[in-house]
Amino acid sequence: MSDYTLSDETGAGATRLPLMKATLGHDAIDVRHLLDGSHVTTYDPGFSSTASCSSAITYVDGEKGVLLYRGYAIDELVEKSSFVEVAYLLLFGELPLPKELAKFEYDIIHHTMLHEQITSFYHGFRRDAHPMAVMLGVVGALSAFYPDSINVYDPMQRLVSIDRLVAKLPTITAMAYKYTVGQPFVYPRNDLDYCSNFLHMMFSVPAEAYVPNPIFTKAMNALLIVQADHEQNASTSTVRTVGSSRANPFACVAAGISSLWGPIHGGANEAVVAMLQELGSVAALPDAIRRAKDKNDPFRLMGFGHRVYKSYDPRATVMKRIYGELLDELDLGDDPLFEMAKELEKLALEDDYFVSRKLYPNVDFYSGLIMKALGFPINMFTSIFALSRTTGWLAHWKEMIEDPDQRITRPRQLYVGPTLRSYVNLDARSTTNGTASKMPSGPAMPSEASIVGG
Numbered sequence: 001m002s003d004y005t006l007s008d009e010t011g012a013g014a015t016r017l018p019l020m021k022a023t024l025g026h027d028a029i030d031v032r033h034l035l036d037g038s039h040v041t042t043y044d045p046g047f048s049s050t051a052s053c054s055s056a057i058t059y060v061d062g063e064k065g066v067l068l069y070r071g072y073a074i075d076e077l078v079e080k081s082s083f084v085e086v087a088y089l090l091l092f093g094e095l096p097l098p099k100e101l102a103k104f105e106y107d108i109i110h111h112t113m114l115h116e117q118i119t120s121f122y123h124g125f126r127r128d129a130h131p132m133a134v135m136l137g138v139v140g141a142l143s144a145f146y147p148d149s150i151n152v153y154d155p156m157q158r159l160v161s162i163d164r165l166v167a168k169l170p171t172i173t174a175m176a177y178k179y180t181v182g183q184p185f186v187y188p189r190n191d192l193d194y195c196s197n198f199l200h201m202m203f204s205v206p207a208e209a210y211v212p213n214p215i216f217t218k219a220m221n222a223l224l225i226v227q228a229d230h231e232q233n234a235s236t237s238t239v240r241t242v243g244s245s246r247a248n249p250f251a252c253v254a255a256g257i258s259s260l261w262g263p264i265h266g267g268a269n270e271a272v273v274a275m276l277q278e279l280g281s282v283a284a285l286p287d288a289i290r291r292a293k294d295k296n297d298p299f300r301l302m303g304f305g306h307r308v309y310k311s312y313d314p315r316a317t318v319m320k321r322i323y324g325e326l327l328d329e330l331d332l333g334d335d336p337l338f339e340m341a342k343e344l345e346k347l348a349l350e351d352d353y354f355v356s357r358k359l360y361p362n363v364d365f366y367s368g369l370i371m372k373a374l375g376f377p378i379n380m381f382t383s384i385f386a387l388s389r390t391t392g393w394l395a396h397w398k399e400m401i402e403d404p405d406q407r408i409t410r411p412r413q414l415y416v417g418p419t420l421r422s423y424v425n426l427d428a429r430s431t432t433n434g435t436a437s438k439m440p441s442g443p444a445m446p447s448e449a450s451i452v453g454g
């Protein structure tokens with residue numbers, strides 16, 4: 001390990017900072033003790049150049065378009081593995097032995113049911129509530145049902161919580177869907193694998209038998225594996241931040257769901273399909289490209305661009321292939337949205353604006369099309385992403401709790417507000433203190449009584 005030396009422009013001296021070595025990718029300058037020997041902090045909004053932790057779970061090479069879970073390439077895992085096996089790999093670091101996988105599968109299968117009283121939570125929501133709103137409420141509420149598993153200092157309780165969350169997320173997600181369409185909740189079936197069971201809870205009705213289509217199950221498996229983890233993204237960092245205060249894992253995952261919901265994070269999969277549907281035809285695409293480039297227009301090409309990938313997102317490659325296979329295997333012919341997506345990709349990748357900024361399709365560009373083909377309504381897309389990403393969140397939460405270097409997250413700031421000043425009494429204040437322009441103008445806000453509806 002060699003050191004970095006930070007010279008102080010004020011002449012107060014130089015600070016030696018240790019260099020931490022990565023097994024792959026960027027090494028890191030260890031600034032933990034920077035303030036001990038200097039009077040400066042580092043400034044990095046959005047963490048463009050900051051490693052918030054060390055992690056052995058997932059590796060992303062944004063320049064080369066590589067994604068590895070515990071060292072295994074994402075496309076190989078999609079080809080050869082099951083989502084539950086990948087969950088084991090992410091959580092415990094190695095591919096399981098047959099008996100380890102059998103035990104893990106058994107544990108997951110035997111935690112899929114929800115406490116019956118949880119159904120009353122669903123009935124408290126409006127039928128038109130977004131499934132993500134319902135999910136974050138219900139997942140957070142699990143902490144009220146499992147007080148025995150909220151002691152995060154007990155390794156055994158941590159494992160039980162992990163099993164419960166991985167097992168119950170499909171049930172919670174499917175129930176959110178059933179509630180919005182007014183169908184009865186469907187209970188999990190222990191004879192089905194993880195993906196088939198989820199499809200069963202989503203699509204079966206008491207009136208007729210439902211046999212999950214193996215082609216759908218295979219696509220579902222790929223979808224869940226591809227979305228399971230992506231190192232320190234916004235929602236995973238949120239889970240780590242919330243967990244750093246030793247909050248229970250149900251609260252942490254609810255926080256992850258909140259973060260994922262945003263339209264420029266996990267919400268982008270809904271936004272891509274909505275965008276394509278709104279554009280309506282290939283003829284409308286050049287204008288969409290023009291609008292995306294216009295800085296005065298808030299329109300962005302959803303499903304394009306990524307903080308880390310500066311080449312084709314390997315998850316998008318897998319999703320595009322799986323979607324093509326799904327269309328062939330189901331003999332669905334050409335999907336106009338797929339034709340639009342491929343043409344939009346082609347136009348963008350020929351355009352200097354996108355090329356120079358290295359904006360390529362990301363995971364969300366094709367994943368929504370797969371979910372649509374599987375029969376999921378658009379407003380369920382981000383919930384399915386959350387169901388999959390729960391495994392990654394829990395792997396990071398577990399790694400963080402077990403990491404002796406981790407402390408409560410407490411960033412510093414560059415303070416740019418006023419220096420010390422004296423309080424001015426109300427009647428002595430100037431009428432032009434500048435805040436009027438920052439307040440919303442127009443009529444007063446409507447009262448609660450006038451906005452309650454539905």
Ligand code: CMC
Pocket residue numbers: 233263264265266267268292293299300301302303304305306307308357359362363364
């Ligand atoms: N359409 C048009 N311009 C874009 C786009 C886009 N989709 N994405 C980035 N840009 C431009 C941006 O305007 C900026 O231009 P300039 O340098 O002239 O100011 C430049 O590219 C860099 O963009 P940025 O916003 O500074 O990059 P970021 O790393 O902060 O944001 C991003 C990354 C994913 C939030 C952004 O690319 C974006 O909003 N994409 C659309 C939403 C989306 O698809 N999100 C899913 C991300 S992947 C899955 C996930 O996170 O869950």
